Amino acid sequence: MAYRAPVEDIAFILDSVVPLSGIAATERFAEATPDTVSAILTEAGRMATEVLAPLNRNGDLTPARLENGAVRSSPGFDTGMAALAEGGWIGLSADPEYGGAGLPHTLNVAVGEMIGGACLALQLNPLLTQGQIEALQHHASDELRALYLPKLISGEWNGTMNLTEPQAGSDVGALTTRAERSDDGTYRVTGQKIFITWGDSDVNENTCHLVLARLPDGGKGTRGISLFMVPKYIPDENAKPGVANSLKVVSVEHKMGIHGSPTCVMSFEAAQGWLVGEEHKGMAAMFTMMNAARLAVGMQGVAVAEAALQQAAAYAAERVQMGAIITHPDVRRMLAVSRAEVFAARAIGLACAQALDMATATGDETWSARAAFLTPIAKSYGTDTGCRVADAGVQVHGGMGFIEETGAAQYLRDVRITPIYEGTNGIQAIDLVLRKMMDGGEMALALLDEVAAGADAAAPALPDLATPVAEAAQALRAATQSLLAASQPDRLAGATPYLAAFARVLGAHFHLIAAQKGAGAREALARIYITRILPRNAGDLAEAAAGIDQLTAIPDDAFGLGA
Amino acid sequence: MAYRAPVEDIAFILDSVVPLSGIAATERFAEATPDTVSAILTEAGRMATEVLAPLNRNGDLTPARLENGAVRSSPGFDTGMAALAEGGWIGLSADPEYGGAGLPHTLNVAVGEMIGGACLALQLNPLLTQGQIEALQHHASDELRALYLPKLISGEWNGTMNLTEPQAGSDVGALTTRAERSDDGTYRVTGQKIFITWGDSDVNENTCHLVLARLPDGGKGTRGISLFMVPKYIPDENAKPGVANSLKVVSVEHKMGIHGSPTCVMSFEAAQGWLVGEEHKGMAAMFTMMNAARLAVGMQGVAVAEAALQQAAAYAAERVQMGAIITHPDVRRMLAVSRAEVFAARAIGLACAQALDMATATGDETWSARAAFLTPIAKSYGTDTGCRVADAGVQVHGGMGFIEETGAAQYLRDVRITPIYEGTNGIQAIDLVLRKMMDGGEMALALLDEVAAGADAAAPALPDLATPVAEAAQALRAATQSLLAASQPDRLAGATPYLAAFARVLGAHFHLIAAQKGAGAREALARIYITRILPRNAGDLAEAAAGIDQLTAIPDDAFGLGA
Structure with missing residues (x-):
């Protein structure tokens, strides 16, 4: 069964469970009227259902691959990216000064779930871009903002997050990528990064890398790290992609799932970079990007759970073995438990988003603290729910669940990355009991x-x-x-x-x-x-x-x- | 890290937790002396570790495929099958009259775990064959036993189990494959079967299908079903594969895991078959085969859990992120919980096997009832443990766990079938609370x-x-x-x-x-x-x-x- 975006359930939560009305009552988000919200959810749902969901199998069957040093993405992903860009979906909650719609992030999170449920591998492209928009908005200079934000918000360019190195995963402070100051005020970045999602793209005209690196006088550990914008093509005076920067994709990983999302090994060789934020304080900006991404990843879990459950429920209604199996108590139990978990995980994620919006609108630190507390919970519970429900989805299908053509297995393979990336769920739990x-x-x-x-x-x-x-x-x-x-x-x-x-x-x-x-x-x-x-x-x-x-x-x- | 067969842990359980001594004290199994048991476990462990484990990746990377109507198996599987056959491992607990070693089934189960931990996809070949040996031993005529058992026990031929049809999965009674009586006392079997594990093989010289079908006067449901031996090649007067029977492999499935195990769609077109057991009473014989297979599948879960955990523990000991991650409380928690579950699942499986042996040796129905009760528990808990531990294994690896080259993902993909086949775990639970x-x-x-x-x-x-x-x-x-x-x-x-x-x-x-x-x-x-x-x-x-x-x-x- 084809995925259908859960517009009704999201609308119910935003209406009655985690009401958007409080957000819309603030001056900042006064435009988020019920009519606007309803129109946005409906339109996003339509796009996800009609345009993106049909691409999901393509991503699995024809993975993104490296061809002559460039990523060739899965069939139809160009069309999908165009729909995301043209619909203005990437900048839904971004600053109107740079082309964004300035709406609540909660809507962005809800729409992100629908896009992810339709096609997780493609959704990673705007997901990372939105994180980068957030980081630049808060930490970049006026010049960088003016140059990059319109391109990222329009979806012409995509953004990436370059933290991980072979020896520096959860321990970001162990990174060895180095940066040196140039006479012209820019920097030269040299090193190798791994696990770079959409590290290259043929569905965007430029790829903007935010890279963590250490300056010669940067101290050890995370405190000596700086953040740099390192574009694939250096923008020319017309803000068009100009000369190629000295960076390259070394390889694209062969993964268990999200085959349509190119996971790149990147090499930077004295690549030109621009400082984002202050020297040696790059982790602060990266945390902005990561926190946004953590909630978004939690919703990816919800997204895949929804898609997997829809398919399992449809199969159970049709599959007859001594009556439709949806009437068998144990099958019905799996579906009911899954549906109840999806609702809970979705509500928690939207509650986290709501807190972020209220913090933005009111500046009240209680709301920020609430969002910060809920983020690891939304990330872990959302992604664990994604895995559990996708797993139950396979089980409901019986033997057919193990056959790839059915699609149930793809959901399980795709969603399995979500408890790992953007900080493993173990890291989230540590964050909760210590920092939060x-x-x-x-x-x-x-x-x-x-x-x-x-x-x-x-x-x-x-x-x-x-x-x-x-x-x-x-x-x-x-x-x-x-x-x-x-x-x-x-x-x-x-x-x-x-x-x-x-x-x-x-x-x-x-x-x-x-x-x-x-x-x-x-x-x-x-x-x-x-x-x-x-x-x-x-x-x-x-x-x-x-x-x-x-x-x-x-x-x-x-x-x-x-x- | 390469898999090493858990000889020591199995020996500890058979010595101190679920002692084999009670079995060895019976006349039937008097040969199972401590020395013999120890030698067998050691030798099986050596073979699993040295000969079979190196084949596991081959199966994943080069799946069994259909070529000109015949299955071409994964590289090296011929060598693996030869080692299994030559070592006499297939007939470890089979009747000495037909070439078996007549040792306790408990040893067979223990050895099966080691073979499965080394290479699950290949292990399915002897696993099904052993189930068929069991079914023939109890239900076939003297002639069929004399003809087939020596070939199956020696590993020259392999055995399959043909139950499932597209509309008849858990509801076996819904099958439509039909059989007709021939004048020569044999039967003609016509129909299509799906999910036939090792339904064809180039590592065995003949493939023997046990096929469930309905005679014209067979009643509806499971009570009107008969069981037939339908060999790929009809044995000639010298018990060599003779003329080809009228059956064929229609296709080989593209699955989430166990790529090295060919899962076939089989078509029988008036194929010659020999009745096993009585007409219309085929389910009884099939249940003999299925019960043996259910315990074996439970141990497959234990097997993969062991392999996945060994790899995760080795990775955690080597991977340094602010100290070796094995010292991080949450990683250590995952490993400890996994190791504790593997032990529990292994002990439960061996306790079930022990009850089977005691029933065989003593004829005491309390032992049979105990084995029957423990079978669905061993199957479900073993396979659920397999999935949980393989999942934790991926998580311990962090981002590397999602990269296929690491091997952690293969364990998760391979083991995911085990809660499904041989009766889903939901079916096991129903069996427990109703029948048992x-x-x-x-x-x-x-x-x-x-x-x-x-x-x-x-x-x-x-x-x-x-x-x-x-x-x-x-x-x-x-x-x-x-x-x-x-x-x-x-x-x-x-x-x-x-x-x-x-x-x-x-x-x-x-x-x-x-x-x-x-x-x-x-x-x-x-x-x-x-x-x-x-x-x-x-x-x-x-x-x-x-x-x-x-x-x-x-x-x-x-x-x-x-x-």
């Missing part, structure tokens, strides 16, 4: 207050649903306090299950709201989540409390025990 | 008594581990009694989480035994399992009790809500 809880747990506990208040409000109408949510929030509060009192190694040993438990409480919270505002199916879905999924918190909170000692008690060589 | 509990829960409760007694015995030495195991057994006992009292639809709605919870209690039980008998690392590993994995039972038992009503409350079209 440096406030002494204030934001965590404030969110749990909100959940408890929501459960109180729902209790009269839906006592059987409200009570377990209140109890789960209470158990998580206790776990949060234990975690705050724990040593750093103990925190880290429980970080991943703690994050999972937090996500489920938030998911249950949003389901409870939906159950009150939506029709009967919403309540039924909330019941699935609260009865069948939320109880998993018991296991995760037990693990979150288990501590580091039992992990260090195992000798290193015991993991390869069989050997 | 038709005894009123006797076997389930007897196993829980055993777990409780084990916890009692361990309590003085290891109270912190014994107590949670006893409590988990008690909670599962209560859940079992609720399930027995529940309606069939309610049982089915909770079948999968119930099975998962049962598996974990058994896993914890075996860990507790290991903790008492093994060295320090065994106790540390048991602590991981009991502290971090067993608590997941709370979530699963909640779901097991949730019932059918909340699933039927959701309208069919709500699953594709986004659409």
Whole structure:
């Protein structure tokens, strides 16, 4: 079955669960009227469904490849990119001064989900570009902004993120790419970068690399790193791609999935670069780009989950084995649990986006802190949900799920990268329990207050649903306090299950709201989540409390025990 | 890192956790002395490590393909098959009258794991052959046994299982392949079968198909189905492959994984067949084959988990990002949880095999019932563990895990079929809560008594581990009694989480035994399992009790809500 963008579900969430009305009530986002929002979602959904979804198999079957040093992208991706550019989708929330529409980022996130559900490999192109737009907007000089932003926002050029090197993955500070000052005020960047998504493109006329490198006087670790704009073609005086810069694509990786997205090994050899932000402070700008990308990646998980689930549900309705298998309890259970998880993950992602918009509109640091707290949760839970649901989608298909022609396997292969890139989900969990809880747990506990208040409000109408949510929030509060009192190694040993438990409480919270505002199916879905999924918190909170000692008690060589 | 067969861990389990000594004490298996067992495990491990493991990538990179109507297998698979045949590995537990070694099936299962861990795609060839040997041994006429068993046991010929048709998957009774009686006492079989593993082979000189088909007077459903031996080449008077039978390979599937295993669409056009067992009673023989195969598939999950974990642990020990990542708490957590699950799944599989051997040796129906009860658990938990551990293996590798050259992704793609074939894990769960509990829960409760007694015995030495195991057994006992009292639809709605919870209690039980008998690392590993994995039972038992009503409350079209 072909993917159909989930316009209705997104609209319901933005209307009733994580309302956009608060954002639209601010001066900054006054243009986001219900009519505008509705028109945008509908039009984006149409494009995703009609133009992009048909390209998804092409990307898998005819991967992007390197031909004479240049990336040749998958068939039809040029048409897809053109639709994204012409529709103005890349600059939906970008600054109107440079051609953006200035609308809430929440809409951008919602639209991004639909584009990703239609064709994940292609969506990575605008996803990275949007991150770069964000980084330049906040950190680049007026000149750089004026030159690059209009081209990136229009989709003529694409943007990339060059962090990783073979020896420097999660440990960005270990990078060895170096930069030297030129007499003309620009820089020369030399080094090799890996895992560069859309590191070259034949569907954009120029590719703009943001590259992390160290100046000769840059200190060790992350504090001595600077950020540079290194374009493939150096823009000429008319802002057209001019002479080629001294950089090249060394190879394109052979990956498990997202074959349509060229993952490049890039080599820079004294390539000309322009400083973004201040010298030695490149990580700050890169974090801007990464945070935006982390939420977007979380929504990629939701996106693929939605697509995989639609296909599985359609298959289950048609496939007859002693009755349509959608009526078989265990198949129906898989579909119901998946649908309930998709809703929860989508609501969490949109709540994170909402916090970002409110922070932008009001400048209130509570909103920024909320967004910062929700980002690792949205990233991890969204992508884990993507993997779980795509996996269930394969299982619902039975033997056909393992046959590539069916398409179910592609979803699973494609989505498997999402818990890894933009900071593995393990890194997200560390971020949550260390960095995001440096406030002494204030934001965590404030969110749990909100959940408890929501459960109180729902209790009269839906006592059987409200009570377990209140109890789960209470158990998580206790776990949060234990975690705050724990040593750093103990925190880290429980970080991943703690994050999972937090996500489920938030998911249950949003389901409870939906159950009150939506029709009967919403309540039924909330019941699935609260009865069948939320109880998993018991296991995760037990693990979150288990501590580091039992992990260090195992000798290193015991993991390869069989050997 | 290259796979190394887990000889030591298997030997430990067979020595101390699920002892082989009871089997060796029977007259039937008196030859299985400690020395013999040790020599066999060592030699099988050597072959798996040295001869088969190097072929695993070949299978992925150069899939089996159809060439002029015949399967051309992956490079080196001929050598691998020769090693399996020449070592006598296929007939390890087969009847000595036909060339088998007559040793316990438990050894066969252990050796099968090592072969599968080395090269899953190739292992499917002997796996299916062994199932066919089992079916012929129990159901075929003396003539058929005398003709086919020596060839199958020697590995000269391979055996297949032809059940599935496009409209008849889990619902085998819906098949339309028909058989007609010939004047010469043989039959003519006509129809198309799909998903036929190693349906043709250039590494065996003949391929023997066991085909389910319906005679003209066969009733509807599964009761009117007969089983036929339909060889690719009809054996001549010297038991050599003679004239070609009228069957052909229509196509070879393009799959997500196990590329080296040719999955064939087979067409039979009045192909000559010989009846196996009685007319209209083919399902009984097929069940013999399937039950053997189900345990073997469970061990495939364990096999790939072992291989994936070895590779991940080796990578984590070498990969430095702010210290070797094996020292990072979250990475170490993934490895520890994976290692603890591999041990549990392996012990459960070997316990199932042990029960089969004891049933064979003693004729005691309690042992048969125990094996029957453990089979769906071994199949589901083994394969789910395979997927979880291979998935963690990818995650431990970070970005490299998504790059195919690394090999971590192949494990995940290969193992993903195991929860599907030989009866999906959903079918296993149904089998457990319906068929295997038709005894009123006797076997389930007897196993829980055993777990409780084990916890009692361990309590003085290891109270912190014994107590949670006893409590988990008690909670599962209560859940079992609720399930027995529940309606069939309610049982089915909770079948999968119930099975998962049962598996974990058994896993914890075996860990507790290991903790008492093994060295320090065994106790540390048991602590991981009991502290971090067993608590997941709370979530699963909640779901097991949730019932059918909340699933039927959701309208069919709500699953594709986004659409």
